[in-house]
Amino acid sequence: xxxxxVMTVIQLENVSKKYRTANGELIAxxxxxxxxxxxxxxxxxGYSGAGKSTLIRLLNGLEQxxxxxxxxxxxxxxxxxxxxxxxxRQKISxxxxxxxxxxxxxxxxxxxxxxxxxxxxxxERQKKVLELVELVGLKGREKAYPSQLSGxxxxxxxxxxxxxxxxxxxLCDEATSALDPETTDSILDLLVDINEKLGLTVVLITHExxxxxxxxxxxxxxxxxxxxxxxxxxxxxxxxxxxxxxRFVSQITDTNERKESIGQIIKNYPSxxxxxxxxxxxxxxxxxxxxxxxxxxxxxxxxxxNISQTKSxxxxxxIVQLDGNKDNVQKAVAYMNEHGVKTEVIENAE
Amino acid sequence: MLNDLFPNVDWExxxxxxxETLYMTGVATVFTFVIGLALGILLFLTSPxxxxxxxxxSWLTGxxxxxxxxxxxxxxxxxxxxxxxxxxxxxxxPNAALPALIIGAAPFYARMVLIAxxxxxxxxxxxxxxxxxxxxxxxxxxxxxxxxxxxxxxITVTAIALVGYTAMAGVIGAGGLGTLAFLDGxxxxxxxxxxxxxxxILVVVxxxxxxxxxxxxKIDKR
Ligand SMILES: Nc1ncnc2c1ncn2[C@@H]1O[C@H](COP(=O)(O)OP(=O)(O)OP(=O)(O)O)[C@@H](O)[C@H]1O
Ligand SMILES: [Mg+2]
Numbered sequence: 154x155x156x157x158x159v160m161t162v163i164q165l166e167n168v169s170k171k172y173r174t175a176n177g178e179l180i181a182x183x184x185x186x187x188x189x190x191x192x193x194x195x196x197x198x199g200y201s202g203a204g205k206s207t208l209i210r211l212l213n214g215l216e217q218x219x220x221x222x223x224x225x226x227x228x229x230x231x232x233x234x235x236x237x238x239x240x241x242r243q244k245i246s247x248x249x250x251x252x253x254x255x256x257x258x259x260x261x262x263x264x265x266x267x268x269x270x271x272x273x274x275x276x277e278r279q280k281k282v283l284e285l286v287e288l289v290g291l292k293g294r295e296k297a298y299p300s301q302l303s304g305x306x307x308x309x310x311x312x313x314x315x316x317x318x319x320x321x322x323x324l325c326d327e328a329t330s331a332l333d334p335e336t337t338d339s340i341l342d343l344l345v346d347i348n349e350k351l352g353l354t355v356v357l358i359t360h361e362x363x364x365x366x367x368x369x370x371x372x373x374x375x376x377x378x379x380x381x382x383x384x385x386x387x388x389x390x391x392x393x394x395x396x397x398x399x400r401f402v403s404q405i406t407d408t409n410e411r412k413e414s415i416g417q418i419i420k421n422y423p424s425x426x427x428x429x430x431x432x433x434x435x436x437x438x439x440x441x442x443x444x445x446x447x448x449x450x451x452x453x454x455x456x457x458x459n460i461s462q463t464k465s466x467x468x469x470x471x472i473v474q475l476d477g478n479k480d481n482v483q484k485a486v487a488y489m490n491e492h493g494v495k496t497e498v499i500e501n502a503e
Numbered sequence: 504m505l506n507d508l509f510p511n512v513d514w515e516x517x518x519x520x521x522x523e524t525l526y527m528t529g530v531a532t533v534f535t536f537v538i539g540l541a542l543g544i545l546l547f548l549t550s551p552x553x554x555x556x557x558x559x560x561s562w563l564t565g566x567x568x569x570x571x572x573x574x575x576x577x578x579x580x581x582x583x584x585x586x587x588x589x590x591x592x593x594x595x596x597p598n599a600a601l602p603a604l605i606i607g608a609a610p611f612y613a614r615m616v617l618i619a620x621x622x623x624x625x626x627x628x629x630x631x632x633x634x635x636x637x638x639x640x641x642x643x644x645x646x647x648x649x650x651x652x653x654x655x656x657x658i659t660v661t662a663i664a665l666v667g668y669t670a671m672a673g674v675i676g677a678g679g680l681g682t683l684a685f686l687d688g689x690x691x692x693x694x695x696x697x698x699x700x701x702x703x704i705l706v707v708v709x710x711x712x713x714x715x716x717x718x719x720x721k722i723d724k725r
Contacts, residue, residue: 213633242635253630256725257648267634269644298724318634 162322162354163189163212168221168231170207170378181207182218183378189371194348194355194464196365196386198401199375205358208375209324212356213245214238226321243271246315250327252307254299260310261286261295267317285313289343305336312343316351323347325357329364341368362404366390366463374398390468391433405461415499418456418472425452425476428486431495432460432467441492442473445485451477472499511693516683521703523597524679527669528707531604532662538609539661540654542568543616544642554628554638568610576607576668580675600677604668612661619653620646652723659715663708670704680704 170182181204189195199205210216211223214230223231228241246267254263261282268278286295289309299307308328315323325344329337345368348355359365365372365386373383374397381395393399419427446453453473460469475482486496505514542564548554549561574582580603587594587602623646631645647654670681680700688697 215629215633239635239637242633245633247630247633249626249630251624251626253624253626255627255645255649257651257722266631266644270631270634270636270640300725314634324633 160191161188162191162226163187163195163356164222164224165211166222166224168208168211168218168223170204170211170216171219180378182211185221185378185380187373187380187383189354189356192348192352192354193370194344194357194368196369196372197356197358197375198360198362198365198372199358200360200397203375204378205360205375206326207378209247209326209356209358212322212324213242213247243267243318244320245322245324246318246320247324247326248308248311248315248328250330252299252304252311252331254307254310254314256299259296259298260291260302263299263310264313264317267314271318281317282313285316288316288347289313303336304332305339308332308336308340309343312340312347316347316353319351320353322354322356325355327359328357330359330361337364338367344368362401365401366405366461366468368464370464374401386463387433387466387468390463391431415472419499422454422456422474425454425474426482427456427472427474427499429497429499430471430473430489431497432469432471433493433495441489441494444488445475449477449481449485449488451475451481451485509695509699511687511691511695512699513687516687517680517696517699517703520678520680520683520700521707523677524666524669524681524704524707527597527600527604527672527677527679528662528665528711531601531608531665531669532658534601534605535608535612535661535665536658538605539612539658540616540647542609542613543620544646546613546617547620547646548638548642554641568613571606571610572614574607576603577671579603579607580672584675595676597678599675600669600672600679603672603675604665607668608661608665611664612657615657615661616650616654619650619657622653623649652719652725655722656715656719659711659719662711662715666704666708666711680707 165185165187168182168185169180172179172181183204185208197205197208207216211218212225212230214233218231221231222229225245226241230238230241233241255266258266264282264285265278268281273281282295286292289312291306291309291313294302294306299310302310311328323344328344329340332340341364344355344357347353357364357369369386371384372386372389373380374389374395375381376395376397382389382393382398389398390402393402442453445451453475455471456474457472458469460467460471462468475485486498489496506512546561546564546568549557549564571579580600583603583606584594587599590602591598593599627649628641628645631641636644669677669679670684673679673682673685676682680703684697684700687693688700
């Protein structure tokens, strides 16, 4: 038996951050409790101004909390200073929305920068840079300046640079928000790749549910400085509690369904039984649908679908029209329930 | 041929004056660069939200820079006569002009350095901090390299201003082309001397501008 040891890498205890502004006190982060486990990809989602950046900056001490404790790699980041903090930061890397590369340095010099800070010898640096350039797929562009690279390539440099000192944690502040959808996907793939290959813990903030859906294991939803909901991505998708979460979830699911009302579907498919299937990952490895038609001799007509892939399997809804023997329709529903697909009979014709 | 065109010009003297101008400009530029850069960095780092954010130091440095920047150069030269005497034992010759030149130009350049540093993307400094960089590393490996084109074009402008200042410093007998144009040219009504001195000053200015522009474009990889 494999025993999976779960270790907490990041722990936030009652963390608050207040800013003094001209209009009085502003609470950017309010009483947040969170823990991130070793090797997971943890997403934080929220609308603009929710306090995501402030929260992530607390994790590497770029900001100090007004109250509460921030513990990363079993070090209390919120209480260390000077060289202890600087050394800790070398193991908590960060990538940025606008890449923040030094334009005066080439790709390899940019990647080498954190190694220079860490006092690594020149020959070691060259070796490491070569490895990293390869890892992020930038071979051949080592001598290019950032101005000669595309956004996606710049972020690859950012990632390589962030990995240079073999960090334990990678913080991503809207790392894909400045990229087009395709490039976003390739960068997300790279992050997953790194997460799996290096066992690195990734904390990622975004305002796009798509990003959470695609690569995160767990997610925290932020609103007005508070974490209003947090848990496994699928769980949060399946039964969103807070209103913000519901809005985010609807970003990637039943958006079409609302427009095209169920009533319309019923009108268009007057015969058989209309069943709404809710896929929530894990179980749907098996070809459930084909089983229905093959074994139960039903006509299965897909009427409406909205399935997206998450880290732990497909998630979404499918509305099907089942035509055939009534008993078999019953059996079909039972079969699907057994296989972890939630069902909801919308309309029984006849 | 040249002697027919410019009968009053003593070429030997003219060459000597050119050298003096170049000497004063060169030495003053080097010191101005160093002092102005240091002051500019101090101004930048002590400004609000920066690494050494400090209202008092920022205000003090800013005030000193502004005061010296506002004093007309010719007045500054006169004000500094006792100081120069104390420092060099004399108020004649190219070296005597240096204190005034440097004190006049460094605050001017410090302002330009501040503007150049403010142009740096805040995110880049933050990235360096997130990697665990010390402030000295940030100064040496981020602030200066990232603002270098602006620093170079700033020192070019300053050096050109210094050429003008050296001419004015002629009133305290600093030497150089300015003094020559004033004493030999203007006061003795030898307009050919003034003319040649002017041409030479223009050549110096153009050469400085050319070198500055060349370096600026060469190092700008943005
Ligand atoms: N240095 C600061 N001084 C004062 N207020 C600040 C500061 N930094 C952030 N804030 C305020 O804190 C709140 C949260 O900001 P934050 O940048 O964390 O939001 P965010 O969720 O990252 O938003 P976005 O998606 O736009 O990046 C905002 O109201 C912001 O104005
Ligand atoms: Mg933000």
